[in-house]
Amino acid sequence: MQFELNYSGEVAAARKAGTPVVALESTIITHGMPWPQNVETARAVEAEVRDAEAVPATIAVLKGRLHIGLEAAQLDALGQARDVAKLSRADFAACIATGGTGATTVAATMIAAHLAGIRVFATGGIGGVHRGAESSFDISADLRELSLTPVTVVAAGAKAILDIPKTLEVLETLGVPVITYAQDDFPAFWSRSSGLPSPLRMDHPVVIARAHIMRSELGLAGGQLVANPIPQSAEIPRDVLTPIILAALAAAEAEGITAKRVTPFLLDHIYHATNGTSLTANIELVKNNARLAAEIAAELVKAKG
DSSP, rough: OOOOOEEEEEHHHHHHTTOOOOESSSIIIIIIITTHHHHHHHHHHHHHHHHOOOEEEEEETTEEEEEEEHHHHHHHHHHHOOOOOOOOOOHHHHHHTTTTEEEEEEEHHHHHHTTTTTTTTOSSSSSOOTTTTHOOOOOOHHHHHHOOOOOOOSSSSOOOTHHHHHHHHHHHTTTTOOEEESSSSEEEETTTEEEOOOOEOSSSHHHHHHHHHHHHTTTTTSSSSEEEEOOOGGGGOOHHHHHHHHOOOHHHHHOOOOOOGGHHHHHHHHHHTTTTTTHHHOOOOOOOHHHHHHHHHHHHHHOOO
């Protein structure tokens, strides 16, 4: 069995021309939103990357083939597919080997992006340490991946449903640079501030690109997390969200929701509790992250050239 990367026509042309490329995950399509809003959002995020003069590479496994960039028909089909696997480091290879179809999480997207020579990845929010992890040991593989794979990940911080202080502690222990863009407070996904200071602050994409390059020159493993605050116009304040999140967590515990089912359950509960505002905010923050990621990718290309 021979493994190969399958590039979309647009990504293949970008690689040949030396155009900046930004990786995008596919779980937002299969596990984040209903059809057709999922595909509409994916296309809107791709458009943000193009408008910033970079090329989007949405990553997914389709029938055992790893795709770096999806054609329009493939994106449509994935958006309507059922029983799509949610892939992280542990099950990524197995899905490809067995001919399965799977959507990539942060960890799997980082792995695929690195294989394809893509250095920047835009997502919504990273996974992290779940509340109650001292008993459940529920910690996302995203954190470990950030310490292993040399990709700069642009996210709106960690998802607000997580234990953010513990998430930051684990990232520090793993040696992952946590850089907040243009503010001192670490953001919390739907909210611009988590109430916690950011370990690092950088105010320009060129500086973030230099930090990425310097890690490579120093021989340091892993990537870096760029926490990009949600636009103020789309923010849901932390004091509004906190009681909603606590209620969602209580509901998950009461229903015995565990493992990979936890995050989708909580996000759905919060969506209904906010009358859909959380989803609107989610879309805006992903688009915002795509714009910043494209700018960083452009600076990396300039530095190389």
